[in-house]
Amino acid sequence: MARREREEIVISVRGLRNGFGDQIVHDGLDLDVRRGEILGVVGGSGTGKSVLMRSIVGLQTPLAGEIQVFGENTIGREETEAIAIRKRWGVLFQGGALFSTLTVSENVQVPIKEFYPRIDAALLQEIAAYKVVMSGLSPDAGPKYPAELSGGMKKRAGLARALALDPELLFLDEPTAGLDPIGAAAFDELTASLQKTLGLTVFLITHDLDTLYAICDRVAVLADKRVIAVGTIDELLALDHPWIQEYFNGPRGRAAVASAERAQPRT
Numbered sequence: 001m002a003r004r005e006r007e008e009i010v011i012s013v014r015g016l017r018n019g020f021g022d023q024i025v026h027d028g029l030d031l032d033v034r035r036g037e038i039l040g041v042v043g044g045s046g047t048g049k050s051v052l053m054r055s056i057v058g059l060q061t062p063l064a065g066e067i068q069v070f071g072e073n074t075i076g077r078e079e080t081e082a083i084a085i086r087k088r089w090g091v092l093f094q095g096g097a098l099f100s101t102l103t104v105s106e107n108v109q110v111p112i113k114e115f116y117p118r119i120d121a122a123l124l125q126e127i128a129a130y131k132v133v134m135s136g137l138s139p140d141a142g143p144k145y146p147a148e149l150s151g152g153m154k155k156r157a158g159l160a161r162a163l164a165l166d167p168e169l170l171f172l173d174e175p176t177a178g179l180d181p182i183g184a185a186a187f188d189e190l191t192a193s194l195q196k197t198l199g200l201t202v203f204l205i206t207h208d209l210d211t212l213y214a215i216c217d218r219v220a221v222l223a224d225k226r227v228i229a230v231g232t233i234d235e236l237l238a239l240d241h242p243w244i245q246e247y248f249n250g251p252r253g254r255a256a257v258a259s260a261e262r263a264q265p266r267t
């Protein structure tokens with residue numbers, strides 16, 4: 001592969017195999033994520049979308065395969081090397097995964113303190129306050145505890161924490177699940193605007209067809225223990241695969257197209 005092409009690939013997964021006991025979740029899974037794209041990852045429930053994300057961020061050790069992020073192998077690295085790579089990404093887990101005993105501001109401070117333990121307390125507060133506002137929360141949300149937040153606010157707080165270290169790469173696991181359609185659309189807009197402003201690469205697991213149509217550059221489809229297809233929605237629709245056809249051409253898929261076209265008519 002040419003050097004330039006390699007630099008444009010932020011995540012490269014080859015021959016990934018994951019399993020739990022007798023259950024094989026991934027077998028021979030390959031995927032490339034390009035710099036600056038929002039890649040949607042879809043697939044039926046239990047096809048291993050979260051396990052894939054956890055493998056890439058080092059929370060799940062695969063049985064076999066290779067994963068490179070920013071051109072560096074991530075499996076089996078020394079802790080210091082792993083930390084240097086980990087600093088460059090942020091993760092929003094399903095449901096926000098906030099620490100319930102910490103305020104929003106303290107949650108955002110966790111990764112900063114982890115990587116920069118000697119940071120000045122005033123600077124830490126200032127960075128956290130900035131990330132809270134950047135994620136679309138009011139500054140008053142900083143001193144609140146997760147239990148005092150709505151579902152949408154929790155997601156934004158989780159996003160603020162994911163953005164704490166100015167990542168180049170953002171992982172979002174079902175960010176709009178559980179949000180009402182208006183809240184979900186607002187979160188999509190926020191993701192797209194942050195991607196553009198900060199030049200992020202985004203790996204986005206979702207079941208939300210509106211999200212796929214509204215903000216994803218390409219979509220990867222997980223089925224049969226691997227990525228069976230990756231491309232724009234139009235490219236996927238041209239494939240004759242029953243799950244893809246049912247997913248995008250079913251009643252919900254057609255409704256999402258209509259809504260996307262109302263928002264942004266095709267020329």
Ligand SMILES: Nc1ncnc2c1ncn2[C@@H]1O[C@H](COP(=O)(O)OP(=O)(O)OP(=O)(O)O)[C@@H](O)[C@H]1O
Pocket residue numbers: 020025043044045046047048049050051052
């Ligand atoms: N820690 C674990 N121990 C045992 N099995 C696991 C573990 N984590 C995931 N699995 C199994 O791996 C499979 C894939 O799980 P995963 O959470 O990645 O699915 P998913 O595609 O993200 O599903 P959903 O869309 O429902 O969130 C499931 O069958 C799940 O039960």
